[in-house]
Amino acid sequence: MCEIFVSADPHLYAHRSRSLRLHGAVTCIRLENMFWQVLEEIARRDGMSLSQLITRLYDEIVLANGDVSNFSSFLRVSCLRYLALQSDGAIPLDTNVPIRSLEPAAVLRRDRFMRTDTSRDPLQANG
Structure with missing residues (x-):
């Protein structure tokens, strides 16, 4: 079983730091390359640069929650x-x-439905 994961290209789990500006303040974000690839795909889908996507995610999480204590973790979870x-x-x-172009409420309904199915949640399924 572990061979599936162990045989991954080491480049995918190597860290890379990127500096960018969030509202004029320079910040450095360190993520594994695979997460950067997913963020780049998300940005491309909506015609944004990576910096634009990250700024938008930051703005929206701050608006929704008031603050984010670990933005890198939030980005990983988003991916x-x-x-x-x-x-x-x-x-x-x-x-x-x-x-x-997607209806957020429909996507979120689907997401909530999936989270209530404990057969798909390894933490719930194993007790």
Whole structure:
């Protein structure tokens, strides 16, 4: 079983730091290359640069929650949610379909439905 994961290209889990400006302040974000690749795909889908996407995610999480204590973790979780929602069919696999064209309420309903199915949640399924 572990061979599936262990045989991954080491480049995918190597860290890379990127500096960018969030509202004039320079910040450095360190993520594994695979997460940078997913963020780049999300940005491309909606015709944004990576910097524009990250700024937008930052603004929206601050608006929703008032603050974010670990923005890098939030970005990783965002990438995993994107891939999980693609896998579940809530976000089309066709990267030519912009995410902004999707109805957020419908995607979120699908996401909530999937989270209530404990057979798909390894933490719930194993007790």
